[in-house]
Amino acid sequence: MEDALKNLFSQPIVIGICIGLVIALLVWIRAGIKALSQKSDAAARRDKLKDEIANLQKHLHTQMEINTKGNESLKQALATQKETNQNLTQAISVLKDKPGRAEIRTLHLYSKALSIMNTRAPGFGSAWESALKDAEAEVKQEESGIIGWIKKPFLPNKSTSVEAIEDSKK
DSSP, rough: OOHHHHHHHHHHHHHHHHHHHHHHHHHHHHHHHHHHHHHHHHHHHHHHHHHHHHHHHHHHHHHHHHHHHHHHHHHHHHHHHHHHHHHHHHHHHHHSSSHHHHHHHHHHHHHHHHHHHHHOOHHHHHHHHHHHHHHHHHHHHEEEEEEHHGGGGGSSSSGSSHHHHHHHHO
C-alpha cells in the first residue's frame, strides 16, 4: 500500500490536485478571516452609528425643550402685551369719557347764567350762595378725610369743580 501511495503521489496530476487543494484551503481560510474582520468592522460601524443616533436624538430633545421654553415665554409675553393693550384701551375709553371742552363750556355757561340770575332775582341769590358754601365745605371734608377715600372715584373732575368755575369767572 505504501508503494501504491508513493506511485499515486508521484503522478503529476495528483501533485497538481494536491497543490490546488492546498491553495484553495489557504484562500478559503483567508476569506474566512476577512469575513470575520468585516463582521467586526460592521459591528463597530453599527455601534458607532447607534451612538451617533443616540447623540442626535439627545440633541434634538434638547433643541425641542429650548424651543418649547422659548414658545412658552413668547406666549407669556403675548399675554402680557394683550393685557397691557386691553388696559390701555380701557384707559383711552376712560379718558374719552372725561369732560371735554364742550362740557366745560356748558358748565361755564351755566355759571354765568347763575350769576346773572343772582343779580336779577334777589331771593334766589342768597339761597344759592348758602347752598354753594355748604357744598364747598362738604367737598373739602370729603377730600381730606376717610369720606374722601370712599367717594374719591365719584368726585367730579378738577376742571369742573366749583373753584375752577369761579376762577373762570374772574
